[in-house]
Each structure stands twice: as structure tokens, then as C-alpha cells.
Amino acid sequence: xxxxxxxxxAMLVEIGLLVLAVCLFFAHGAWLFLHERRLRRLTExxxxxxxxxATRGTVNVEEIEALRRIPxxxxxxxxxxxxxxxxxxxxxxxxxxxxxxxxxxxARKLCESRxxxxxxxxxxxxxxxxxxxxLVQRLLSDSHPAVRAQAAExxxxxxxxxxxxxxxxxxxxxxxxxxxxxxNALLRMGGVVAGPLATFLxxxxxRAAEAGLRVAESLAEPRFGAAALRLSRTSDVGVRIAAARxxxxxxxxxxxxxxxxxLEDDDPSVRAAAAQGLGRMHHWKAASLLxxxxxxxxxRVRRAAGLALRSIGAPGVLFLRRALKGDDSFAADMAQQVLxxxxxxxxx
Amino acid sequence: xxxxxxxxxxxxxxxxxxxxxxxxxxxxxWYLVLLVSSLLExxxxxxxxxxxxxxxxxxxTLSPTISILAPxxxxxxxxxxxxxxxxxxxxxxxxxxxxxxGSKDRTIHVLVERFDLVPVKTIYEQRxxxxxxxxxxxxxxxxxLVVVDKDNGGKADALNVGLSFARGELVCAMDADTLxxxxxxxxxxxxxxxETDVVATGGTIRVVNASEVKHGRVVRTSVPTRLLPGVQVVxxxxxxxxxxxxxxxxxxxxxxxxAFGLFQRDAVVNxxxxxxxxxGEDMELVLRLKRLSYERAGPGKIAFxxxxxxxxxxxxxxxxxxxxxxxxxxxxxxxxxRHRRMMFNPRYGVTGLFVFPYYVFVELLAPVLEAVGLxxxxxxxxxxxxxxxxxxxxxxxxxxxxxALTAFTLILEDLSFHxxxxxxxxxxxxxxxxxxxxxxxxxxxxWRLRGLWKFLRGNKDWGSMERKGFRPVTAS
Numbered sequence: 001x002x003x004x005x006x007x008x009x010a011m012l013v014e015i016g017l018l019v020l021a022v023c024l025f026f027a028h029g030a031w032l033f034l035h036e037r038r039l040r041r042l043t044e045x046x047x048x049x050x051x052x053x054a055t056r057g058t059v060n061v062e063e064i065e066a067l068r069r070i071p072x073x074x075x076x077x078x079x080x081x082x083x084x085x086x087x088x089x090x091x092x093x094x095x096x097x098x099x100x101x102x103x104x105x106x107a108r109k110l111c112e113s114r115x116x117x118x119x120x121x122x123x124x125x126x127x128x129x130x131x132x133x134x135l136v137q138r139l140l141s142d143s144h145p146a147v148r149a150q151a152a153e154x155x156x157x158x159x160x161x162x163x164x165x166x167x168x169x170x171x172x173x174x175x176x177x178x179x180x181x182x183x184n185a186l187l188r189m190g191g192v193v194a195g196p197l198a199t200f201l202x203x204x205x206x207r208a209a210e211a212g213l214r215v216a217e218s219l220a221e222p223r224f225g226a227a228a229l230r231l232s233r234t235s236d237v238g239v240r241i242a243a244a245r246x247x248x249x250x251x252x253x254x255x256x257x258x259x260x261x262x263l264e265d266d267d268p269s270v271r272a273a274a275a276q277g278l279g280r281m282h283h284w285k286a287a288s289l290l291x292x293x294x295x296x297x298x299x300r301v302r303r304a305a306g307l308a309l310r311s312i313g314a315p316g317v318l319f320l321r322r323a324l325k326g327d328d329s330f331a332a333d334m335a336q337q338v339l340x341x342x343x344x345x346x347x348x
Numbered sequence: 349x350x351x352x353x354x355x356x357x358x359x360x361x362x363x364x365x366x367x368x369x370x371x372x373x374x375x376x377x378w379y380l381v382l383l384v385s386s387l388l389e390x391x392x393x394x395x396x397x398x399x400x401x402x403x404x405x406x407x408x409t410l411s412p413t414i415s416i417l418a419p420x421x422x423x424x425x426x427x428x429x430x431x432x433x434x435x436x437x438x439x440x441x442x443x444x445x446x447x448x449x450g451s452k453d454r455t456i457h458v459l460v461e462r463f464d465l466v467p468v469k470t471i472y473e474q475r476x477x478x479x480x481x482x483x484x485x486x487x488x489x490x491x492x493l494v495v496v497d498k499d500n501g502g503k504a505d506a507l508n509v510g511l512s513f514a515r516g517e518l519v520c521a522m523d524a525d526t527l528x529x530x531x532x533x534x535x536x537x538x539x540x541x542x543e544t545d546v547v548a549t550g551g552t553i554r555v556v557n558a559s560e561v562k563h564g565r566v567v568r569t570s571v572p573t574r575l576l577p578g579v580q581v582v583x584x585x586x587x588x589x590x591x592x593x594x595x596x597x598x599x600x601x602x603x604x605x606x607a608f609g610l611f612q613r614d615a616v617v618n619x620x621x622x623x624x625x626x627x628g629e630d631m632e633l634v635l636r637l638k639r640l641s642y643e644r645a646g647p648g649k650i651a652f653x654x655x656x657x658x659x660x661x662x663x664x665x666x667x668x669x670x671x672x673x674x675x676x677x678x679x680x681x682x683x684x685x686r687h688r689r690m691m692f693n694p695r696y697g698v699t700g701l702f703v704f705p706y707y708v709f710v711e712l713l714a715p716v717l718e719a720v721g722l723x724x725x726x727x728x729x730x731x732x733x734x735x736x737x738x739x740x741x742x743x744x745x746x747x748x749x750x751x752a753l754t755a756f757t758l759i760l761e762d763l764s765f766h767x768x769x770x771x772x773x774x775x776x777x778x779x780x781x782x783x784x785x786x787x788x789x790x791x792x793x794x795w796r797l798r799g800l801w802k803f804l805r806g807n808k809d810w811g812s813m814e815r816k817g818f819r820p821v822t823a824s
Contacts, residue, residue: 025778300473
């Protein structure tokens with residue numbers, strides 16, 4: 001039989017837990033209310049001073065002193081908030097102010113912390129303020145992927161040769177998060193990465209090359225042509241697909257020849273990418289070969305070939321009409337569907 | 349009744365109650381583990397997202413395309429508002445596919461009129477068998493909008509049609525009346541960008557009843573003052589904040605809400621899409637994706653992300669709520685039965701050895717054991733076989749511990765997202781956490797038992813869901 005003593009203990013424990021939860025819940029609510037009210041008041045005043053400092057063109061010592069007196073968490077909130085809306089000289093002034101009030105130094109200290117969350121915060125503050133600092137550059141090789149990704153985001157605003165080369169190395173990063181951030185950052189750097197990226201693609205293969213090819217496709221510069229040709233011959237399917245897309249985006253004669261060869265690739269995704277590339281180039285000389293791909297065993301290849309023929313124009317449409325009367329019902333069906341498409345939906 | 353028989357019955361009742369008591373102790377103990385796990389996971393998540401700038405994702409051409417699949421059936425009154433909110437979601441490469449599942453009202457006409465739709469032809473590969481598509485429309489003013497009109501075949505069939513037309517690498521399955529927060533997709537996509545083995549992610553569902561809605565967005569949150577929706581706010585918080593988040597860290601998530609989930613399109617299509625003949629099609633799909641990941645040695649991570657939020661209207665009448673809970677439990681039973689070979693099967697790793705048995709013994713059978721415990725307690729007290737000490741201990745173990753855990757979940761919410769800000773809302777939340785054990789929880793036991801019974805009898809009826817509509821903004 002259970003003793004009443006046990007019941008008393010159980011009841012006491014549960015009542016204790018509930019009382020603790022109630023106290024915590026409401027105490028936290030009260031603290032949150034007061035904290036947010038204080039924060040709102042202080043942030044509003046900091047926001048006003050910062051907007052003044054950033055837009056006026058001159059920095060007033062008294063205003064900086066006033067900002068120094070504000071608690072550090074409020075300084076950071078106000079600075080990061082306003083940084084989103086500034087660029088150029090105004091952003092530089094904001095970074096200067098951040099340095100003067102001590103936010104940059106504190107962020108630097110955070111970047112050197114042993115805890116990843118602090119390093120991440122430090123890198124985020126310096127990124128958002130566009131502060132050029134070798135400490136953040138060092139974080140490109142941090143042990144935590146989120147920190148590496150943040151450092152890559154920072155690097156996007158500082159397109160130097162050293163940084164671009166460090167970023168390209170990160171295209172082989174095993175962590176998707178860091179790789180994605182690096183690809184994004186390289187894209188934001190724009191044309192300056194084209195040269196180093198072309199060299200990188202000529203020397204690398206595998207995952208790094210595939211990630212690089214995606215960036216190159218968005219930049220679509222002719223100097224990627226040679227690397228794309230080489231990479232289109234690798235055994236990695238993903239790389240061949242990305243290379244075929246890049247060849248289609250670059251649009252050179254040699255690329256077109258290679259894309260025609262890729263129409264015979266073993267992998268249907270590569271064949272589809274090749275057909276898509278030829279359509280993108282409006283390569284009318286490949287029309288008869290694309291018409292042959294309307295008989296492909298894979299649906300996606302037939303679709304890509306049909307759409308490519310349609311985008312080539314009159315010669316392609318001629319082949320599509322011929323396919324309607326051909327003996328292959330799959331080719332005829334796809335040709336009919338492509339010809340039925342309204343012109344706006346027929347782009348590849 | 350002879351003394352000997354009375355003694356035997358009394359013995360059985362006592363031992364039965366001890367077993368049920370031990371069961372609840374074990375379950376609540378496990379919930380405590382989940383609570384700690386969710387606390388750690390939430391802390392990690394908050395550190396990761398603090399001060400992140402998602403606008404970079406918005407401007408990137410590398411962001412994967414997301415196709416939103418919004419099935420609609422007789423939604424002429426609400427479809428325009430819901431769709432405008434979807435089209436205004438902040439995500440760069442977005443496609444919205446509305447699938448009218450043989451609506452008998454003016455849903456299609458409203459869409460054609462308000463969104464400038466024109467009939468088009470398109471090429472699509474029908475890899476999943478569905479009911480016939482009647483017509484396809486694109487909007488002259490919203491390039492991202494596609495509307496499919498098809499024969500009626502149910503939600504699963506509509507989603508499968510959407511899968512055939514979707515061009516995105518990722519598809520977002522949702523209910524037409526769900527309100528996704530503007531930056532919800534940006535937040536929900538993170539696991540796909542950051543990890544390679546993710547096939548599906550789910551966000552948090554919150555209760556919209558009593559909150560104010562303007563242009564398809566929740567502009568002011570509020571805890572309902574009515575019992576049923578109020579208690580459900582607490583239930584949803586518990587389910588998402590400590591249930592799914594806790595399992596996330598342990599790698600045991602197998603549920604993504606049908607109202608708001610993001611999936612890898614190819615993974616879903618290759619697995620055969622949504623099943624028609626089940627009432628738990630969303631859980632079935634997730635469990636199938638998980639099972640196939642083990643069988644094919646492919647990616648199969650199911651991630652729960654706590655900060656993307658979708659708002660849903662919950663039933664306010666006991667009748668409708670009962671039907672919903674009955675259906676959910678039937679769905680759970682059906683899904684677990686379909687995948688029963690995973691149970692204690694080492695081939696399916698943690699899912700087979702741990703998660704699946706948890707869902708069977710805790711989620712599925714809990715109402716049975718709770719009912720047995722309650723009935724035995726009532727008989728015991730009536731016959732004098734049980735004293736009030738045991739009854740008290742039973743209540744404290746079965747419900748008291750649960751209340752304490754719920755209270756700590758509320759703290760978790762407050763420490764992280766604190767969507768309910770006023771003192772009134774806090775007091776109400778706490779009140780509903782206490783009150784849910786006094787009748788409401790026992791009602792859900794009955795509904796879930798009814799669902800189990802209907803499952804055993806082969807009932808696959810969906811039932812109907814009556815909605816009151818969102819509460820508009822009031823002039824202040």
C-alpha cells in the first residue's frame with residue numbers, strides 16, 4: 001500500500017515545480033516588459049544620433065560622447081539596424097562611429113573568443129558594418145561552418161585578390177552552409193572574380209568545380225569556356241551537368257560542338273542540360289540532332305529537346321512539325337505539346 | 349460478492365493502477381528528457397539566428413525555387429485573401445500553384461476574375477497517377493501564379509497534381525486557409541541550404557483564433573478566452589516547442605504538419621507522392637521518406653525549424669474538434685500499421701528501434717492506458733478497493749507532472765519568441781495550462797479512443813471542418 005507520506009512528497013514536488021514555473025514565467029515577463037521599454041527609449045535616442053552622424057557628413061564629438069554613454073547592447077542594436085540602409089560614404093562614417101564608441105573593438109574580441117557563438121556574433125557585427133579586419137579573414141578557416149559562412153558574407157564587400165583566392169578554396173568546403181555562402185559572396189563580388197574563378201576551374205574538379213561552375217554560369221563570361229570544356233569531360237555527372245549549363249550560357253562555337261557531343265551522354269540529366277544549352281544559344285545547326293532527341297527514352301530529355309527546338313525559331317519549328325507526322329508516338333506527342341505552348345511559356 | 353472474489357478484484361485493480369502509474373511516470377520522465385533536449389536545441393538555434401541577415405538569400409540567384417502547393421476546395425469566400433498573402437511572401441524564386449480540387453462553388457471564377465487568369469497549355473510529366481486535370485491557368489499580372497482546375501479527388505490527389513506541375517526543387521505543402529508569416533519561407537529553407545541530407549522541413553503552427561488579421565497577416569496576437577481554442581493554444585505550443593524541437597536534437601522527427609511543410613520535390617515524387625487512401629497522408633509521406641532513406645541509403649533527414657510560423661484556425665466547437673482529433677488518431681494508427689515492419693527493426697536505425705516504438709506505445713496507446721487507469725480508479729474508489737491516496741498519486745503522476753512540463757514549455761516560448769506579450773495573455777496561457785487537465789484532456793482521450801475504434805473498423809472518413817474565419821483588425 002502506498003503511504004500518505006509518498007503522496008505528500010509527490011504533491012509537494014509538483015506544487016514546488018508549478019510555483020517555480022509560475023514565478024519564472026511572470027518574472028521573465030515583467031523583466032522583458034521593463035527591458036524592452038528601456039531598450040526602446042534608448043534605441044530611439046541612439047537611432048536619432050546615428051542617423052544624424054551618418055547623413056550629415058561631419059562627425060560631432062559631443063554626439064559620439066553621448067553614444068558612448070549608451071549601454072553596449074543598445075549601441076550594437078542601433079548600429080546594425082541603421083547599417084542595413086546605408087552604403088558608400090555614409091556606411092564608412094557609420095563604421096568610423098562604431099570604432100569610436102568601442103563597438104568594433106568589442107566585436108574583434110568576440111571574433112577571438114573560444115566559443116563559436118561569440119565568434120559568429122563578432123563576425124556578424126563586423127560584416128554588417130563593413131569593417132575591414134584581418135581577424136574576420138582568419139575566420140574563413142574557422143572550425144564552425146556558420147562562422148566560416150559569416151566570414152564569407154563579410155568578404156563579399158572586400159573583393160581583394162587574397163580574399164578571392166581564400167574564398168575559392170572554400171568552394172570545396174564540406175559544409176553546405178559555408179559553400180552556399182561562398183558562392184553567394186563570389187556572385188556579389190561580380191566581374192572581379194571572373195579571372196581567378198576561370199583559373200580555379202581550369203585546375204579543379206569534383207565538388208569544388210561544380211560549386212564554381214554554378215557561380216560561373218551566373219557570371220557567364222567567355223573566359224570560362226576552356227574550363228567548361230575540360231570539365232564537361234569528367235566522370236562526375238553533377239560536374240558535367242553544370243559544365244553543360246555553363247557552355248550554354250557562354251555561347252561559343254567550341255562550346256556548341258561539345259554540347260552536341262553531350263547530347264549522346266549516358267546520363268539523361270546531362271543530355272537534357274546539353275539540349276537546354278543548345279536552345280539557349282539558338283544553335284540552329286543542331287536542330288536535326290535535337291529533333292533526334294525527341295525520341296529519347298527519358299521524358300526530361302524529350303522535353304528539353306522540344307523546348308530547345310522551339311526557341312531556335314523557324315528551323316526548330318520545322319523539325320517539330322515533321323516529328324508530328326513521324327513514326328515515334330512519344331516524339332510526336334512531345335512535339336505537339338511544345339507547339340501548343342503559348343510563346344511566353346516556351347522559353348527554355 | 350464473496351470476500352475472496354472481492355480480494356482478487358481489488359488485487360487486480362491495484363496492480364493495474366500501479367502499472368498505469370509506472371507508465372505515466374515513464375512517459376513524463378521521457379517528456380522531461382524531451383524538454384531538456386528542446387531547451388538545448390532552442391538555445392543553439394537562437395545563437396545561430398541572432399542578427400542574421402536573410403536579405404542576402406533574397407537577392408541570390410542561387411536560392412532554390414520553391415513551389416507552394418495550395419489545394420483549395422470550395423474556397424470562393426477566402427481564396428482571394430489567402431492567395432494575395434501567398435504572393436506577397438518574401439522569397440526570391442517563388443511559384444504558387446493553387447489546385448482547385450473540383451470545387452463546386454465559384455472558386456475558379458473568382459480566381460480568373462481577380463488574378464487575370466488566362467488558360468494555357470503546358471508540358472508536364474505525370475509520374476503520379478491522379479484524377480484528370482480539367483484546365484490550367486496562368487496569371488497575366490502575377491507571373492509566379494499557376495492555377496490548376498481538376499476533378500475532385502481529395503487533398504492528397506490535389507497535392508500530387510501540384511507536384512506534377514511544380515518547377516521548384518522544393519515544394520511547400522500547405523492548407524489554403526493557413527497564414528504563413530511573410531519571412532516564413534526564408535527561415536524554413538535554412539536546413540536545405542546548410543545540410544545535404546535534408547528531405548523535409550517543418551515550421552511551427554500557431555493558433556490564430558482571437559488574434560487580429562489584416563491582409564492575410566497576423567498583426568496582433570492574442571490568447572483566446574474561450575475554453576477550446578484557448579486550451580489548443582497551449583497544446584500547439586507544447587507539441588511544437590518541446591515535442592518536435594526536442595525530437596529534432598535526438599534525430600527522431602517523423603511528423604511535419606500538413607499545414608506547413610517544405611519538401612524536396614524529387615524525393616517526394618520518387619517516393620510515389622501523397623497516398624490517397626489514408627487520413628494521415630502528411631505523416632505517412634514523412635515516415636515513407638524516412639523509411640526509404642534507410643532502404644535506399646539516401647538522404648532522409650527531417651528537420652523542424654522553430655521560428656518560421658504559420659497560423660491556423662482551430663475548431664471552437666467540441667463536435668468539430670472531436671472529429672478532428674478522431675481523424676488524427678485514425679491517421680496515426682493507419683500510418684503506424686502501414687509501416688509496422690519498422691517496429692524494433694535495426695535496419696531502420698534510431699527510427700525503427702526507438703522513435704517508432706515511442707509513437708506506438710506513447711502516442712497511439714496512451715489514450716487506451718489512460719482510459720484503463722481512469723476506469724479502474726473509478727471502480728476502485730466505488731468499491732473501496734482503492735483509497736484516495738492512490739487516486740491522488742494517480743492524478744499527480746498522470747496530470748500534475750504534465751502540467752508542470754507544460755508550464756516549463758510556456759517559459760521556453762517566453763525565452764525564445766515571446767509572441768504573447770501582455771500580462772493578460774500570460775495569465776490566460778497559464779490558466780489554460782491548468783484547466784486542460786480538468787475535463788478537456790479526458791475528452792481528448794475519448795475522441796482518440798473513438799478514432800482507434802473507427803480505425804479498427806476500417807473507417808476512412810475525413811469529416812468536415814467548419815471555420816469561423818479570421819478576426820479582422822478592429823478600429824482602436
